[in-house]
Amino acid sequence: MLYVEKKPEKLIDENGLRTDGRRPREMRPIKMEVGVLDRADGSALVEWGGNRILAAIFGPREVHPKHMALPDRALVRVRYNMAPFSTPERRKPGPDRRSIELSKVIRNALEQAIFVEKYPGAAIDIFVEVLRSDAGTRVAGITAASLALAEAGIAMKGLVAACSIGKIGDVIVVDPGHDEDMWGDADMPIAVMFEDRLITLLQMDGPMDESQFSEALSLGMSCCELIYELQKEALRRPFVFVERKVVGGDQTV
Amino acid sequence: MLRGRLWEGIKLYEEESIGSSLMKEYMLKELKNGRRIDGRAFHEIRRVEIRPGSYTKSCGEAWLSLGGTKVLVGVSADIGEPFPDTPEKGVMVSNVELLPLASPSFEPGPPDENSIELARIVDRALRSSKYVDLDRLAIAPGKLVYLLFLDMYVLDHKGNLADALTLATVVALARSKIPKVSLSSDGTPIVMDEQIPVPVSDPVINFTFVRIGDYILLDPSLEEEIASDAMITMAIDGQGRVCSIQLRRGFFRDVEIKKMYEIAREKRKELMSSLEGVLKVGQETT
Amino acid sequence: MNKPEVYVKDREIVIPGQKMARGMTPGDNVYVDKDGFLRSSLLGLASLEGNKVDVIPLASTYIPKVNDLVVGKIEKISGGTILVNINSPFTAVIIPPRNNKNLGLEVGDVVLAKVKAFDGMSSPLLTLEYEGLGKISGCVLLEIDPAKVPRVIGRRGSMLNILSSKTGSEILVAQNGFVVVKPRDHKSLMAIMKALNIIQEESHISGLSDRISRLLDTILSGGS
Numbered sequence: 001m002l003y004v005e006k007k008p009e010k011l012i013d014e015n016g017l018r019t020d021g022r023r024p025r026e027m028r029p030i031k032m033e034v035g036v037l038d039r040a041d042g043s044a045l046v047e048w049g050g051n052r053i054l055a056a057i058f059g060p061r062e063v064h065p066k067h068m069a070l071p072d073r074a075l076v077r078v079r080y081n082m083a084p085f086s087t088p089e090r091r092k093p094g095p096d097r098r099s100i101e102l103s104k105v106i107r108n109a110l111e112q113a114i115f116v117e118k119y120p121g122a123a124i125d126i127f128v129e130v131l132r133s134d135a136g137t138r139v140a141g142i143t144a145a146s147l148a149l150a151e152a153g154i155a156m157k158g159l160v161a162a163c164s165i166g167k168i169g170d171v172i173v174v175d176p177g178h179d180e181d182m183w184g185d186a187d188m189p190i191a192v193m194f195e196d197r198l199i200t201l202l203q204m205d206g207p208m209d210e211s212q213f214s215e216a217l218s219l220g221m222s223c224c225e226l227i228y229e230l231q232k233e234a235l236r237r238p239f240v241f242v243e244r245k246v247v248g249g250d251q252t253v
Numbered sequence: 254m255l256r257g258r259l260w261e262g263i264k265l266y267e268e269e270s271i272g273s274s275l276m277k278e279y280m281l282k283e284l285k286n287g288r289r290i291d292g293r294a295f296h297e298i299r300r301v302e303i304r305p306g307s308y309t310k311s312c313g314e315a316w317l318s319l320g321g322t323k324v325l326v327g328v329s330a331d332i333g334e335p336f337p338d339t340p341e342k343g344v345m346v347s348n349v350e351l352l353p354l355a356s357p358s359f360e361p362g363p364p365d366e367n368s369i370e371l372a373r374i375v376d377r378a379l380r381s382s383k384y385v386d387l388d389r390l391a392i393a394p395g396k397l398v399y400l401l402f403l404d405m406y407v408l409d410h411k412g413n414l415a416d417a418l419t420l421a422t423v424v425a426l427a428r429s430k431i432p433k434v435s436l437s438s439d440g441t442p443i444v445m446d447e448q449i450p451v452p453v454s455d456p457v458i459n460f461t462f463v464r465i466g467d468y469i470l471l472d473p474s475l476e477e478e479i480a481s482d483a484m485i486t487m488a489i490d491g492q493g494r495v496c497s498i499q500l501r502r503g504f505f506r507d508v509e510i511k512k513m514y515e516i517a518r519e520k521r522k523e524l525m526s527s528l529e530g531v532l533k534v535g536q537e538t539t
Numbered sequence: 540m541n542k543p544e545v546y547v548k549d550r551e552i553v554i555p556g557q558k559m560a561r562g563m564t565p566g567d568n569v570y571v572d573k574d575g576f577l578r579s580s581l582l583g584l585a586s587l588e589g590n591k592v593d594v595i596p597l598a599s600t601y602i603p604k605v606n607d608l609v610v611g612k613i614e615k616i617s618g619g620t621i622l623v624n625i626n627s628p629f630t631a632v633i634i635p636p637r638n639n640k641n642l643g644l645e646v647g648d649v650v651l652a653k654v655k656a657f658d659g660m661s662s663p664l665l666t667l668e669y670e671g672l673g674k675i676s677g678c679v680l681l682e683i684d685p686a687k688v689p690r691v692i693g694r695r696g697s698m699l700n701i702l703s704s705k706t707g708s709e710i711l712v713a714q715n716g717f718v719v720v721k722p723r724d725h726k727s728l729m730a731i732m733k734a735l736n737i738i739q740e741e742s743h744i745s746g747l748s749d750r751i752s753r754l755l756d757t758i759l760s761g762g763s
Contacts, residue, residue, distance in 0.1 A: 085327025153598030158556020
């Protein structure tokens with residue numbers, strides 16, 4: 001074993017700071033970019049802390065094998081996959097139990113937002129590739145896939161934004177990082193169609209009492225609102241960019 | 254550096270599964286006039302760029318684009334037993350993933366013949382040129398060696414994956430740093446904090462040619478690959494020697510093969526001078 | 540009925556789920572939620588005309604409609620049917636008459652055809668039995684986003700007119716987003732590709748025809 005995880009002495013220090021220097025309610029830096037791939041119908045790259053997540057959409061397209069097609073709605077398929085180089089220790093390529101489960105819950109989280117009845121008989125394929133993993137890959141993946149769906153021109157009721165909430169000792173923290181993911185006391189990923197305040201993914205690991213849970217849930221909603229704002233900005237950015245280029249007569253870009 | 258589909262939406266229509274007689278007809282007409290449909294000269298390589306930033310957790314990586322083709326290669330390291338037939342050498346494993354997000358014709362699942370062929374093309378170029386000094390990757394010869402995993406991800410398929418993957422792998426290896434390992438007196442490995450570069454030599458470069466009619470083109474675009482009658486990939490090392498060849502489809506004449514070798518040797522020099530900064534051994538990935 | 544309220548400007552970029560108006564008439568790509576808000580179902584451009592609220596898509600998929608003119612590529616010929624790729628989730632079929640099994644077509648050929656029947660579930664049926672339909676040769680096939688077809692054609696064909704007259708090339712834009720070009724020369728083709736690219740990219744900004752005209756003049760007057 002070449003890479004051994006070292007547990008930090010404390011996850012929160014005497015000044016209330018976390019191992020990466022953040023305060024409990026501080027998110028990691030997030031960058032979103034839409035349209036990074038050429039061949040896909042829609043794509044997005046999300047850099048979230050140390051995560052690098054690439055999502056791409058193909059569809060609506062013909063279903064293969066044909067018998068899987070649904071007569072009244074689109075077949076939505078999700079493949080969440082971790083790259084072999086996404087962790088310090090190499091991962092064996094191919095799906096494992098975790099990635100199969102995550103593909104399922106991510107599919108549900110996104111499917112709620114898609115007007116599936118508009119595409120009967122067709123498939124919408126969603127690929128989420130974790131290139132670099134740093135805690136919270138599923139929520140970053142949902143955030144990226146939702147952007148890619150919008151770019152692909154798929155009809156949706158709204159965007160899906162996602163974030164994770166954690167617990168260290170008795171402190172509720174937002175957006176757990178790597179150390180907190182490994183040694184924290186609770187983790188609760190949540191995905192929300194923010195305009196409608198509908199929760200489409202909720203998982204939880206580790207106990208929380210009543211007040212902790214209600215704090216975590218409302219913090220989760222606020223974090224998703226922030227992610228939603230960043231998503232909107234990322235979708236609009238290319239148009240603003242083109243408009244500036246044309247209106248400003250700047251042809252150098 | 255990367256521009257999205259929305260902004261390059263117009264494209265020549267192509268599909269891997271079926272050849273287009275229409276496209277080929279037009280291509281041949283243009284080749285007769287001395288040009289390729291994207292305006293390149295016959296032996297001109299598309300623009301090579303490395304995207305800045307870190308996208309993996311490996312010990313060395315490169316997100317490289319060759320024209321519209323985009324690949325991401327990460328090198329992962331571990332320690333373990335050597336292969337019994339090469340007890341004194343480190344182990345290197347090559348793996349290509351044709352991700353379903355790179356092309357509508359790629360499907361999820363275990364590697365198919367195309368991805369295995371690509372992985373072996375890259376692997377053979379690296380081995381026969383001795384790009385990585387596997388002897389220096391032995392920690393305790395016969396017992397403990399470094400294992401290097403070369404994982405090559407195809408992100409966007411716009412033609413000529415072999416050359417893009419080889420180049421990205423060469424860059425990723427040149428940038429790789431692995432933890433130093435020493436042995437305690439009883440032979441158990443001790444992983445140190447110190448990082449050492451992966452020992453590499455003069456880069457080996459793969460060159461892929463296609464023949465369309467009687468025309469030989471270097472670095473085929475996807476449209477050209479589909480329309481081509483024959484395809485070949487050859488690796489050239491730092492001394493201008495040819496190190497590995499794979500005739501992948503169709504046939505070539507002997508004179509054509511000699512000619513392609515000449516071209517590849519010339520092009521290697523050209524490419525190396527444009528890549529000077531990128532290939533610096535041990536360069537930081539960020 | 541509530542007093543009409545509008546929350547977006549005409550030609551503003553809207554995001555899926557964005558509230559656009561209330562008490563107005565929902566048009567294309569707009570849905571009404573349970574509280575009566577008109578919301579966009581797409582990433583697109585808001586379009587406000589009178590009382591009607593639409594979203595013009597920026598990217599879309601071709602869904603066949605009866606009588607559409609489409610360009611297709613022959614994918615497979617077998618057992619009395621010809622399968623045609625029409626840039627859609629649905630592969631179309633041509634059923635040739637029994638005495639002429641392949642209609643002189645080969646795999647890889649490109650045809651201009653008309654959608655004869657489509658019920659949303661079984662394969663769309665194409666026909667070649669009208670004047671001017673059939674195999675196309677000696678051309679280049681390009682693909683644009685089906686959502687951009689109206690922009691490439693322009694009002695009463697104005698944009699298409701500019702493209703073909705300035706470049707001296709024949710251009711056919713099919714409803715499914717396939718564009719067939721018979722270019723005068725290489726430079727014309729490059730100019731057309733560049734122009735199509737810009738039409739797709741900048742269709743949300745006014746003055747498009749003028750910009751395309753100027754662009755074509757610049758490319759075509761420059762040295763080769």
